[in-house]
Amino acid sequence: MITLKKYVFGYGSLINCSSASKALNRNLSKEDIILVNLINFQRNWSLWDEVFSLKLQKNVKGIFLNILQSQGNYMNGIIIEVSDEELKNLVIREKNYDCIDVTNNIEFTDKNLSDNFEVYSFIGKNEYIFDENILDGYIFENYIKIVDVGLINISEEFRNEFYKTTLNRNTSILEGAYSFIDYNQQKLV
Incomplete structure (x- = not known):
């Protein structure tokens, strides 16, 4: 029996190895990352989630990165091998997203894998768009920094491609720390 290796496609804060390490508890x-296009x-x-803004001292809707199906487009990102338990933790962390199989949409840009793998990613649930x-x-400045540090640690070329393949948003950027209201989610961030 062939065992499929599982990977998760990271396109936001999971690009940052420190952020991903907290979620995976390793x-x-x-x-540990493989560069790919989706x-x-x-x-x-x-994608929005309920967060507490330290600066405003109240709950607000934090706006985060999301993916949408878009024929003819692509975006860069990474994949990380995960265990079943780690994938379960990511489902808790990404509670406002659906976990979907994107194996057939992966294009390797870095190195290839064997044929025995599946790749999952997270796409926003309709009620959280x-x-x-x-x-x-x-959009929290701290979130942008988490993503940007991950991008810079990969390469300037990867970072430029990231911004080229990300749609801009006319939403206010807020300084200061934030925390997720959901305790189980927050401890994995």
Whole structure:
């Protein structure tokens, strides 16, 4: 019986090895990631989650990166090998997303894997897609920094491609720390 290796496609904070390490409860380094493109998807700022803003001292909607199916487009990202238990932790961390199989949409840019693998990613649940009319929605500067540090640690070329393949958003950027309201989610961030 052939055992399939499982991978998760990271396109936001999971690109940052430190952030991914917290979710997986193990130390990751640049050697643990494989650079890939996700075909027929596009990255954007459209997923919200309830967070507490330290600066505003109240709960607000934090806006985070998401992916949408988009024929003819692509986006860069990484894949990380995960165990079943680690994938379960990621499902808790990414609670406002559905975990989907994107194996057939993966294009290797770095190195190839054998044929015995499957790749999962997280796509926002419809009820958590941010509507421009919602008040108190912010992209947190700290989240941008987490993502950017991960990008820089890979390469400047990868970082440039990331921004080229990410749709911009006209949402306010808020300084300061934030924490997720959901305790089980927060402890994996």
